[in-house]
Amino acid sequence: MKEIIVAVAGQPNSGKSTIFNMLTGARQHVANYPGVTVEKKIGSYSYQGDTVTLVDLPGTYSLTSYSQEERVARDFLLHEKPAVVLDIVDATNLERNLYLTFQLDEMGIPLVVALNMMDVAEGRGMKIDTYKLSELLGATVVSTVGKKSRGGEKLKDAILNTYKEDGLQTGYGVACMGCSACLGMSREKGSFRVDYGEELESILMPLEKRLSEDPKISARYPARWLAVKLMENDSEARRLVQKVEES
């Protein structure tokens, strides 16, 4: 029996704690306002003989290092290296929510996306092509309604399958270096890539190459993600690189 660590991430008020409770059967406090989960909380369930430990991260719009919540979420993803990230997306607010999804995808951790509050989205006449979305993100996308406990079994299935599929691949990080097939959003599973355009890529790609060629850095952090953060002049990312160099 294995223990599979899964991080539950998502923007504030997207239903992370509701999904967390649905999967684990816990009675985590949930309120209808954002910011209820400030520290990470842990729960677990058994599925097909494996124990899955869920870590409920605080809701963040992004993964910069400006706020406490963002740092808690980001440090966990970077340093604890969960086997899978479960990204809870508010289906009624797809555009804003996908910004975090992109950042999670860029970190190179195997991703499962839960399109939550699908009932509300459908009630508003929104139609989401989950197959297409899954193809674009290179991640399994599952429709859920946390409040009505819908989609739980499918999520558990998706988490386990994503975990197993990743085990067959090399895993952490994206090795491909800007071949033509990778321009735009790559459709291959586990090799998601945003094309930031010529102007930025001319800085990003050499930086990414340098980082991935440094064995100490590339063993610890996904090069693409780190390159993007360094370009943003993220103070925490700069510190990470300095710390690795000193060690």
Added chain:
Amino acid sequence: MTLNDIKPGCECRIVDVNLDGATGQRLMDMGFMPGTKVKIVRNAPLVDPVEFLLRGYHVGIRHHEAKGVEVEEL
């Protein structure tokens, strides 16, 4: 012209976000980016906050934050 100068019911397009640090970053994370269309929904009865509609969702921010977002009227 800033987002704070636009009257409720009117629409505008973001030209620039002139805010540094955590506030500027947060607004950008929430979709306040150059080129984004924003509709001003209403002001709160006691001045702050002001409600906007952008990218299909509603958000309330402070007037002094809205002042940091440069826009053009549509």
